Amino acid sequence: MFGGYGVYLDDAMFGLIADDVLYLKVDGENRDAFVAAGLEPFVYAGKHRPMEMSYHRAPEPLEDWDRLAPWVDGAIAAARRARAARRPRRPRSSGSSNSADCLARRSGWGFAPSDRPRTLDPTRS
Numbered sequence: 649m650f651g652g653y654g655v656y657l658d659d660a661m662f663g664l665i666a667d668d669v670l671y672l673k674v675d676g677e678n679r680d681a682f683v684a685a686g687l688e689p690f691v692y693a694g695k696h697r698p699m700e701m702s703y704h705r706a707p708e709p710l711e712d713w714d715r716l717a718p719w720v721d722g723a724i725a726a727a728r729r730a731r732a733a734r735r736p737r738r739p740r741s742s743g744s745s746n747s748a749d750c751l752a753r754r755s756g757w758g759f760a761p762s763d764r765p766r767t768l769d770p771t772r773s
Contacts, residue, residue, distance in 0.1 A: 651666065651692065652664045652665050652666030652667075653665040653666075655670075657724055657727070659731060660724065660727035660728050660730070660731045661673065661727055662720070662723040662724045662726070662727035663703070663706070663720075663723060664690065664701075664703055666690060666692070669705060669706075670705070670706040670710060671689075671690040671701075671703035671704060671705055671706065672703060672704060672705075672706050672719055672720065672722070672723035673702060673703055673723040673724075673726040673727045673730070674689075674702050674703065674704050674723070674726055675702060675726040675729055675730060677722075677725070677726065677729070678722040678723070678725070678726055679704070681719075681722070682704035682705075682719075683704075685707060687704045687705045687706070687707060688704065688705050689701070689702075689703065689704050689705075690703040690704065690705070702726075702730075706719060706720075707719055
């Protein structure tokens, strides 16, 4: 994806850090304020073209919490709106989501978790 670090509150990603720069989540409700302040969007080199994400650079200085707080509050609100707009996920079955684990559980061989110990059958190919 973007090769940075996500900044979360609960399950909502409201910021990201890439190349030592903090970016905050934007949407239709707070994007204009970021653009008006000259805070550029986060863009990374995609496989075929540059990809712009819905995050804009945070205002400087980051140490001035009184100045930064409204921007962070807006980013948290944008992240929560984005999270609420997503379709609910289907509950997964218990266990790993690793496809190899799932295959092993279905086929009855390999390294799947089990109540009984497994041994490799040398006659099986």
